[in-house]
Structure formats: structure tokens, C-alpha cells
Amino acid sequence: MLRPWQLSLQINYDCDKPIYLQIADAIIADIQSGRLKQGTALPGSRKLSEQLKLNRNTVVDALQVLLNEEWLVSKERKGTFVADQLPLLSVYQKVPVAVDDNAAVPLPTRIHFDDGYPDSKIAPIAELARAYRQIFNRKARWQLMGYGSELGDWKFRQELSRMLNHNRGLQVAAQQVCVTRGSQMAMYLTAQCILKKDDWLIVENPGYQPAWKTFEQAGARLLPVNVDEEGLVTDDVKSILQSGRKIKAVYTTPHHQYPTTVTMSLQRRLELIQLSNKYGFTIIEDDYDNEFHFGYRPVLPISSFDELKKYVYVGTMSKVVAPALRIGYLATTIPGLIEKIAALRKIIDVQGDAIMEQAVLQLIHDGTIKKHLKKATQYYRAKRDLTASLLIKYMGEKAGYTVPEGGLAFWIVPFKKCNWNHIAAQLQKKGIKIITPNQYSFRKAANGIRLSYGALSAEQLEEGVRELALLI
DSSP states (O other): OOOOOOOOOOOOTTSSSOHHHHHHHHHHHHHHHTSSOTTOBOOOHHHHHHHHTOOHHHHHHHHHHHHHTTSEEEETTTEEEEOSSOOOGGGGOOOOOOOOTTOOOSSOOSEEOOSSOOOGGGSOHHHHHHHHHHHHHHSOHHHHHSOOOTTOOHHHHHHHHHHHHHHHOOOOOGGGEEEESSHHHHHHHHHHHHOOTTOEEEEEESOOHHHHHHHHHTTOEEEEEEEETTEEOHHHHHHHHHTTOOEEEEEEOOSSOTTTOOOOOHHHHHHHHHHHHHHOOEEEEEOTTTTOBOSSSOOOOGGGOTTOOSEEEEEESTTTSOTTSOOEEEEEOSTTHHHHHHHHHHHHOSOOOHHHHHHHHHHHHTTHHHHHHHHHHHHHHHHHHHHHHHHHHHHTTTEEOOOOSBSSEEEEEESSOOOHHHHHHHHHTTTEEOOOGGGGSSSSOOSOEEEEOTTOOHHHHHHHHHHHHHHO
16 A cells, blocks of 8 residues: 655654654644545554654654544554544644542541542642742732732733643633632532522532532532443433433533543543533533643543533642642633622632742742652552552452543442442441542442542552452
């Protein structure tokens, strides 16, 4: 088979983007420009590596990115081809915009399988404290002690909008970003400003109960929709909509679904966007741990699609630094919504911690956050791999699981039905605490458990997994 196309690429060794992503993006550009037509066969990885004078593994990594993102398809015994159905091109053409059941505790908890907290021991706490002191001392007292904007420090919002546009494919201005005291406040403000009594809202099941409670407090009625290996089951969403029920919003965690860790497929994302535009509901996207992704690169948020008309994107800095750092944010392009959110925020909390926001901004500018994220990603990838080996050792014949591409937890599904309250009580006697499935299930408890590893040591992980396996 003749493959006349040749990739023209000048590698930039001085930029931050890895070489394999430069190759991948160059091939995407050729597909977008029409140089590479749908269905065109690509040269093999060996031929491409010779052409580019690069290590073959680098080229293989680039091709894998394109296969993951569905720009290419692999056909057995035939080779690699440009996909017949391409992802929405606008997603990749972004122009940055300016500007409890265990009440009785026989022993203190020694090992806590939480819902996915980071390890505070590796957080840049000393650097943050130093920056905080510097900001406090540098600014005149009258600058610090007066009230600021209810939407957050202006320069910090500019930096957040730059990050969202540059790294996550959104297209929002700083004026469309609100800084909050954690993502839960962002969820509360969103719920109060878009929902009213008896509005219907679709949620994932299993899912994140603290968000559900926030929506119910605003008066909404929840409709659970199942999650499978491709994420939220959009056919079920479609059935609800076609039944005539008016849906106001859909709440989803598509990047690493909580609690199952699965990533929503591209096809499901496109279907959800089409349904949102057709039926007029808002997609509330909770991207709670975007930073920790161990694959080639994270899937872009649903909110990054230009075609999506109504969304609220919620994120957090708490997992980037430490849970005690209560900085979250939301972004939306819905006309008038950010003004409503600002007005409500001013009533319940005149402003956030402006000094802390400026301190975090300083760590972003001086490279501390970038350095920490690189270190943390390697650290958590190693912990994930350790946890996978422990699951093979102790639960290989007892439960099923998929090694997650990111996040700080596994989703474990035993092969037999378990009495999770009994298991939790037995573990608590040994000083081990788990979150039972009823805490992330709608009515009927799921027969699965979210097993976090981020904040535990290797010894704690082995003891915890071993003792859990004995009871399953």
C-alpha cells in the first residue's frame, strides 16, 4: 500500500510541550488542514521515526495519543488510518481569551481509605506559608484590610482563566470566573442560582452525595442515571428527556467519574452536548482532580466544546496543594449567571481569602506549583502501581477492577455480594476505616467500593488491602 504523506515538523526542544505531543499535534494539524484525509493510511512507527530522526518509542507514544483521542484508528494487519469520524475540530483549536454507619469506634482509625485525598506530606506547605507572609508584608495595610471583589482576586481570576483556556481547552474570560472557598461552595452557588423548587436534575449513580445534597437543598428533585465503563449512560438520559420530563441540569464527573474512576467516552460526551443543546438543560461539570492524570494527556472537559451552549465548570485547588487549602472556582459563559452568583456570594461571604489567592498566584508564577504537580504525578503514579500489585496479590480471585488512568482511587467490585456494613464494622475494630457504598449510591447501595491510596503509606496500603480482602 502506498503512503505518500510525509509529516513536516520542526521539533522545538526549548518549549515545555513534550516531543511526542508536538508530533501528535502536528498530525492533528495536517488532518484539520486536509493534508491528511479521512481514511488515509499513515506510515508505520518505524518509518516515521526514521523520517523524523527520533526514537521510535517517542513516535509510538504520539500515535497512541491520537488513537486515544480518536483521530486515528488501528486496523488489525492493515495499519493505522485517519478515523472516518473525527472528533469535533473546534475542541482542539482554542484561542486564549483576554483578560455514619461506623459510629462505634473500638480503636482509633489508623488507616483511612478516604474518597481520594492527596498526601499532605508532599504538599508545598512551607513555600505557601512563605509566600503568604511575603504577600502580607509586601502590601500596604490599607490594601489588605479593605474588601475586595466577591468574585475573587482579579489577577488570580486572570490566571485561572489563562490556565483553563490554555491547558483545558475552555474559552472563558476572567470576568466569567468566580473563586470560591472550595468546590463545594462553587456547587452551592451554582445550585442556588440555576435551580428552583421542584426542578428536575439528573445525577450519576453511583455518584457524589455532597453535591446531591446541595442540589436538594436548592429544591431540586434528583433523577439517578447509571454509569458503566463509558461513563454516564446517555441513552438513559435521552429516554428521560423523550418521556417529556423537563430537565433543568445534568451533574456529571466525566474525567474520572466519582466514585468509579471511569472516563466518559468521546461518543457519550458528544451525545450529552447534543442533548443539552436540543433540550436546553445546563451541564454542571465537576472536574475535581483534573491535574492527576497518568496517561498521555487528560481528555479535555465537556465544557471545552464550542458547540456546548450551557455549562458550569467546577474545579478546585485543594487537591493541587492540600485539602485544607479551601480554594475552588467555577466558570460559565451563560449570560447573566456570573452576576447572579456574585450577588449571592456577597450575601453569604463578602469575599474569599485574597491574601491566600495572591500567595497561590505567586507559587504559580515562580514555578512552584508546576514543579509540585510534576513531582506529585510521579509520586501518585507509583502509588497507583503499588496498589494495583497489592490488589493482584490479595484480591486477584475475589474482585474485579480497572487500573485507573488518573485520580487517587480504585473502584473495586467483588465477584460476590457483600455486606458492607458488616465489613466496615469488622475493619473498624482493627483501626481501618472505609467509605461504605451507601454513601455514594442512590437508594440501593452499589456492590462496589472506592479504595483511595493517595494519603496512605505503602505499609498502610498493604495492611488495609490485605485485611479488606480477608472479609470479601
